Amino acid sequence: MKFFRFLGSLFVTSFCLPATAQNQHPNIVFILADDLGWTDLGCMGSDFYETPNIDKLRNNGMLFTRAYTNAANSAPSRASILTGLYTPRHGVYTVNPPDRGKPENRKLIPLPNKDVLDTALVTFPEILQANGYRTTHIGKWHLGRDDIQTGPKANGFDMNIAGNHIGTPYSYYYPFCNQAGECLPNLDLSDSTYQYLTDRLTEEAVSQIKQSNSQPFFLYLAHYAVHTPLQAKAEKVEKYNRKPAGKHHDNATYAAMVESLDESVGKIIEALKEENKLDNTLIVFFSDNGGMLAGISNNYPLKGGKGMPYEGGNRVPLIISYGNNIEKNSATDVPVMGADLFSTFLDFANVKYKRTTDGKSLKNILLHRESKKISKRDLHFYFPAYLESYGDENSFRATPYASIISGDWKLIYFFEDNRSELYNLRSDMGESVDISKTDKKKADKMLENLFKWMKQVHAPTNFKLNPLYLNKD
Template sequence: MFQFNNSYKFLPLLFFSASMFIGAEGLCQSKNNNKKPNIIYIMADDLGYGDLSCYGQQKFKTPNIDALAANGIKFTQHYSGSAVCAPSRSSLMTGQHTGHTFVRGNKEAGNDKKGQIPLPDSAFTIAEMLQQAGYKTGMFGKWGLGFGTGDPNNQGFDEFYGYNDQKLAHRYYPPYLNHNQEIDFLVGNNWVKTQTYAQDKIQDATLNFIEENKDKPFFAYIPFVLPHAELISPKDSILAKYQGKFKEIPYTAEDKYSSDYGSDIVKYKYCTQETPYAVFASMVDRLDVYVGQIVAKVKELGLEENTIIMFTSDNGPHDAGGANPEFFNSAAGFRGIKRDLYEGGIRAPFIVSWPTKIKRGTVTNHISAFWDVMPTLAEIALVPTPKSTDGISFLPTLLSHKKQKQHPYLYWEFNIKNGRKAVRKGDWKAVLYNATTNGEIELYNLVSDPSENINVANKHLKVVKEMKKIMKLAHTESEVFPFK
């Protein structure tokens, strides 16, 4: 297990060159290296658009992630697949928006089955696509897309280490993690004692996978649990940086969703926390340290010239376990947080580092979403884009090419509280809550009103009519995830 100390903040910021080149004729392999580029896709959990210092965070710094942006491209209008964990991951994996992807909400499998509703056999994932392209595939972190047919090993991943059940991932000191089809019991953890920080173990497995596959093309999908609640950190130098820095509002046992480690623990709830602000900042800092370690490992193995790294978050910031997104301006001034289809719930940071192909310090306002990752990686891996995807490759944007196709619209739906829908079309954003009970469409112009404070639906009836039509056409019925 990694031992954290102050030396980690001095990790060199090491980045990647790619040994492929892209010319007028398309994507071609370098004469010096016919190996396809390695792909590392890192996804934080409940990290807000404003929780990185390169996106405006003022109360703490994320130097390693900031350096990825400085050495690559930063997207300002990228969107997650959904406003909560499971459907966002389903959208990413299948390349489909939530009107089409199978998993459209957080829902337990039930009937004494473990985990969440699983992806079916019929789902075709990024991992399966890259397996077929000759990649070794690994997934390290929180899955949340079910056991059985949905298990990572059954959805294209050769190696899996982490949490399958996202409710178990509410705890950073669980008794065990999943390793492929085996259980890996964690030393000193038994729901009472807390010795092994699970995210450290997951990081070990990630770095081992990169090292073990240095001689073949690999795809590493790294969905960190950080900084999802519960709010808890090892008592080390990272946490010490923030203790006493903020005026705290403790998260106590008076909250109905709190439960401390002990013989009477309610496992899916969150521990109490006397210093939630300090701990939250340390969790994002720790995430940044992990990113630095991954970059350092790639450099150590001499893979930087043939590796692409992507970084994002699965949805907007959370307010659970004592977290306070308003205090940290985690949504960067956008309206809403996790579970909202306003910008704060779905606009995500997105950074891609590919130094020999991407101009350093590039910033783009290209409108893109999770379902665009599949066709982008298909183009990079030189395989056909799956016909099932709703996505459009953003590879031209990465390479500063002018012929970037644009989406006619982006669509989201979420089945809670009578149903929620949203559409982004150009500068317009339509939001519909209470979809099954005759809710009214709200309309915002994201250029003049990025915070979605001024509903102009009554002034643009033609646009509203068009948005209603899109909401109907983009939605396919789901027996498993009906609006409720």
């Protein structure tokens, strides 16, 4: 296995840790929602969706109000979480293919994209696995075609349940298969107890928690919810059909899916309580990218949604709880990103490692310590591909772009026409007023810093003009 290449640089613990060492190696539960938007929770302001369990988790830990995924869609975001790297370092930029939309509308030829995570890259589950953690992946993988060679088991997981190459579930209903007979892997289809996919994955996770003993565990529950297709329990849909529409949210089926996701979080917490493991478990709740638009949800006051370069594309809820170790009902507006979770998990696990990452551990922020290295840094994003609009291949949600966030400032650079947009997120969270022309000095400086970063991470910028492009000018 590939982790033997770096085993010598790790502090390797005994496989079965003594009781006195368990507090130094807490259990970790990572719950990743799919396509859940920044305001899709009660604690984030929704007056239509009901999320009492996630709201309670927020009250028992810290809320990050400026948490970003490293990409505005699924696969690259997940790759950055697992590796702690910016997208140019792992080469997963989008959900294949990168040349989405009609070719005559694309001015540039998009750069090559990987749809499989390179197994030469070390993931944090591999490091945890090498240090005595039992590692389990449940749910959406979306980064490899084969479980053993490119899937979870090739990237540090002892067990994989229901994860393969697909990004959209075959079905949310039992037996979770498509019409061609393809089913989610490693699910016992003879067990029809839990007919709804979100419930079934939750019960698989609960079972893993109950089977754990003194060995610390890392549980990655990567829900397919709330990704399309919109399929929910009929009784919940009816409940929301009877409920008055909220100010910005009103989709009853989506609301029902959010509620099932919330119930999952509640069951996970209850299982940890029953097993007397809650106080020694770091719980992280996150989303892989911003919320879907097209009548599904609404990310107001943020601009845009999934796949877009604006705040609605990759600003998402992040909640972290850890018994009494993190101040309850606390919050921070320090900008953080998905790649930070790599170092955060290993830091809390007290695992020493020598590995260059783009992320930083959030432990100091969570424990209210000095965190200048995080609060003063810039965040960067890079997308050298095309993504068509919702149901319209004649327009785009995203064309090739790169962006930088520096404190309250955000600059987006569009490769097609060498154009920049500049926003002050403190005064204009909704990115409604482009001030790149009125504050040209600030825009030029941020663009200079963005180009320096692209050079540092070897982001390819060798775009070529598309000969099929029909010039609209």
